[in-house]
Amino acid sequence: MNNKLAKITVSAVLAASFLAAAAQADGIKAKDIVKKFEQVEASNNVSQLVRSNSKQYWGFMKEADLSTLAPYLKFTGVVAGDPHLGNFSVLPVKNEGGSTNMRFINIDFDDAGRGPYVLDFIKYVIAAEAANEAVKKGALIEAYLLGLKGKEIEPPKAVRKLLEMKVSEYYDEVEDYVDKRSKNDEFKMIEGEIAPYKGKISRSAIESAFPDMKVLDIATRPMDRGGSANNIRIWVLARTKKGEKRIMELKSHSESAMSSYQEQPDVRTWLQEVRAAFWPGIDPSSYDLVDVKGGGLFWIREKKKTLLSVDYKSTDEKDVKLTKELSVYVANTLGLAHGRQAGSEKYTDVIEQNPEMFKSAIEPFVKEYLASARRALENSKK
Numbered sequence: 001m002n003n004k005l006a007k008i009t010v011s012a013v014l015a016a017s018f019l020a021a022a023a024q025a026d027g028i029k030a031k032d033i034v035k036k037f038e039q040v041e042a043s044n045n046v047s048q049l050v051r052s053n054s055k056q057y058w059g060f061m062k063e064a065d066l067s068t069l070a071p072y073l074k075f076t077g078v079v080a081g082d083p084h085l086g087n088f089s090v091l092p093v094k095n096e097g098g099s100t101n102m103r104f105i106n107i108d109f110d111d112a113g114r115g116p117y118v119l120d121f122i123k124y125v126i127a128a129e130a131a132n133e134a135v136k137k138g139a140l141i142e143a144y145l146l147g148l149k150g151k152e153i154e155p156p157k158a159v160r161k162l163l164e165m166k167v168s169e170y171y172d173e174v175e176d177y178v179d180k181r182s183k184n185d186e187f188k189m190i191e192g193e194i195a196p197y198k199g200k201i202s203r204s205a206i207e208s209a210f211p212d213m214k215v216l217d218i219a220t221r222p223m224d225r226g227g228s229a230n231n232i233r234i235w236v237l238a239r240t241k242k243g244e245k246r247i248m249e250l251k252s253h254s255e256s257a258m259s260s261y262q263e264q265p266d267v268r269t270w271l272q273e274v275r276a277a278f279w280p281g282i283d284p285s286s287y288d289l290v291d292v293k294g295g296g297l298f299w300i301r302e303k304k305k306t307l308l309s310v311d312y313k314s315t316d317e318k319d320v321k322l323t324k325e326l327s328v329y330v331a332n333t334l335g336l337a338h339g340r341q342a343g344s345e346k347y348t349d350v351i352e353q354n355p356e357m358f359k360s361a362i363e364p365f366v367k368e369y370l371a372s373a374r375r376a377l378e379n380s381k382k
Contacts, residue, residue, distance in 0.1 A: 033060055033368070033369060033372035033373075033376075034372045034375050034376045034379065036053075036056045036059070036060055037049060037053055037056060037372075037373065037376040038052065038053060038056060039052040039053070040376050040377060040379075040380045041380050043377065045130075045312065045313070045377075046130045046370065046373045046374055046377065047127070047130040047131045047312045048312070049130075049373050049376065049377060050084075050126055050127050050130045050369075050370075050373055051082070051084050051086065051127060051130075054081060054082040054111045054123075054257035055111075055257040055259075055260045056260075057123055057126075057257070057369075058081070058115070058119075058257050058258060058260040058261040059260035059261070061119050061261060062260065062261045062262070066119075068361055068364070069116075069118055069119075069361055069362070069365075071350055071357075071361070072116070072117070072118035072347065072350060072351070072358070072361065073116050073118060073119075074116075075116065075117050075118070075343070075344065075346065075347035075350075076114060076115060076116050076117065077114070077117060077277070077338060077341040077342075077343065077344060078112060078113065078114060078273045078274055078276070078277035078278075078337075078341060079112060079113065079114070079115045079116070079117060079119070079120035079258065079338070080106060080109065080111070080112050080120055080123075080124070080278070080334060080337065081109070081110075081111030081112045081113055081115070081120070081123075081256055081257045081258045082108070082110075082111040082112075082123070082257055083106075083120060083123060083124040083127065083330070083334050084124065084127035084128070084131070085127070085128070085131055085310045085323070085326055085327065085330060086108075086310060087106060087107060087108045087109075088104065088105065088106055088107065088330045088333060089104070089105070089107050089306065089307060089308045090102055090103065090104050090105075090159060090162040090163055090165075090307050090308055091103065091105065091107060091304050091307070092167045092170050092171075093105065093279075093282050093283070093286055094282070094283040094285070094286055095281055095282060095283060096281055096282065096283055097281075100167050101167065102162060102163050102164075102165055102167065102170070103163070103282075104155065104159055104163065104329075104333065105278065105279060105282070106278040106279070106333075106337070107304075109274050109278050109279075109287075110251075110253075110254070110256065110299070111256050111257035111258065112256060112258065112274045112277070112278065113256040113257075113258030113259065113264045113270060113274070114258060114262060114264060114265070114273070115258050115261050115262060117338045117344070117347055118347075118361075118362070119261075120334070120338070121144060121331075121334065121338075121362070122362050122365050122366060124140075124330070124331065124334055125137060125140055125362065125366050126365075126366050126369050126370060128140060128327040128330075128331070129366060129370060130370060130373070131310065131312050131323055131327070132320060132323040132324055132327060134320065134324055135323075135324055135327045135328075137359055137362075137363065137366070138359065139327075139328050139331075140327065140328060140331040141331075141351075141355055141358060141359055142355075143328045143329070143331040143332040143335065144331045144332065144334060144335040145335065145348070145351055145352060145355065146332055146335065147331070147332040147333065147334065147335020147336040147337075147338070147339055148335040148336075148338055148339035148344060148347070148348040148351070149335075149339060149348060149352075150336065150339055150340070152332065152336060153328070153329065153332045155329055156322060156325035156326055156329055158308065158322055158325075158326075159308065159326070159329060162307050162308060165307075170305070170307070171244075173305050173307075174246070174304075174305050175244075175245070177247075177305040178237075178245050178246065178247055181193075181194060181247065182217070182237055182245070182247075185216040185217060185237065185239075185245075186216070186217045186237070187217050187218075187219040187235065187237055189219070192222055193221070193222070194219045194220075194221070194235060195219060195220050195221075195222050196219060196220070197218045197219050197220045197234065198220070199220065199232065199234065199295075200294065200295075201234070201292060201293075201294045201295040202293075202294060203215075203218060205292055205293040205294050205295065206218055206234060206236065206250065206292065208292075208293065209250060209290050209292055209298070209300055210236065210238055210248065212240070212241060213238040213239060213240055213241075213246070213248070214238060214239045215236055215237070215238050216237045216238060216239060216245075217236075217237040218234065218235070218236055218237075219234075219235045219237070220232075220233060220234055220235065221233035221234075221235055221249075231251050231252045231254060232250075232251070232252040232295070232298075233249060233250070233251050233252075234249070234250040234251075234298075235247055235248070235249055235303065236248040236249070236250065246302055246303075247302070247303040248300065248301070248302055248303060249299075249300070249301055249302075249303045250290075250292065250298040250299070250300055251298060251299040251301075252295065252296065252297070252298055252299075253267070253289060253296070253297035253298060253299055256270070267289065267297065271289060277337050277338075277340065277341060278337050280340065286301065286302075287299065287300075287301045288300050288301075308326075310322075310323060310326065
């Protein structure tokens with residue numbers, strides 16, 4: 001049998017399997033999803049609600065009838081867990097070789113972990129369509145599939161401009177960012193952003209997390225919303241050995257959203273796997289876990305200046321265009337992360353044999369989940 005005929009035969013078998021499962025399955029049930037959403041009243045729109053419910057999404061998927069996704073579910077690896085536009089951006093990162101350059105990366109992988117690639121992609125499509133209804137699944141799938149095959153697409157103009165930025169130019173902006181939030185080596189208290197630190201963890205314990213810096217002041221970030229709503233966030237104003245002033249953040253570690261779907265490995269193994277998938281070749285000290293006396297595990301990282309922000313509410317033509325372009329580019333980036341893992345080639349082959357079947361398989365889940373999110377918001381206003 002030649003390769004072309006073999007692919008057609010396999011594709012036909014997969015299609016038959018999909019149709020048979022679809023005929024028997026109840027699929028995703030809206031009434032079951034609506035009651036599982038959290039932070040509904042605190043969410044201003046569907047996009048915000050979807051981004052605030054990663055653990056709920058994975059918990060629901062664990063219980064849902066996923067038989068129509070059978071051809072894809074067996075392919076698993078390290079997934080983002082909470083992929084959306086706000087969790088990918090351009091930042092300067094230190095590479096393992098010692099050099100520093102601007103890269104487009106996943107900037108928040110707290111909810112990453114082991115799970116099925118297809119459910120991660122569905123989660124992303126839900127978030128992308130919630131952010132911009134004009135986003136087309138076909139374009140996302142095409143970019144994702146290219147990523148799975150190791151092919152990086154051309155970044156949007158706004159992203160390309162940031163990737164070309166000199167690291168020194170970025171840190172010029174960081175100095176301005178820090179100056180606006182501090183004065184005379186102390187934090188400025190800013191309502192909703194910076195508040196006095198009144199936590200139980202001692203200053204000496206916090207200082208011990210920064211052995212190569214001089215801690216000048218400590219503050220706290222008021223209670224957040226979304227997936228980090230229950231995390232303690234401590235901000236540290238510190239000076240480097242070179243005399244540079246930086247804002248560092250300690251964010252309390254909590255279980256990944258993926259734990260709601262399946263058991264995850266011990267935290268150190270988990271972190272190593274996540275870095276390999278989403279931060280290949282990057283110095284791990286840029287985003288690490290430290291054990292703070294009296295507080296447990298905390299994420300430690302420099303508080304970066306946001307270079308690429310998404311205005312989810314804007315109807316301006318330029319903003320809408322950027323959101324669409326960025327949605328496609330992030331789909332490709334997610335595909336690159338999934339595709340660089342061992343065993344992902346077979347997953348890629350199954351999708352490539354019949355992309356339309358893949359689209360048909362994921363579409364009901366995206367559609368019903370978004371409809372349920374809208375219904376949850378409507379119910380909260382009654």
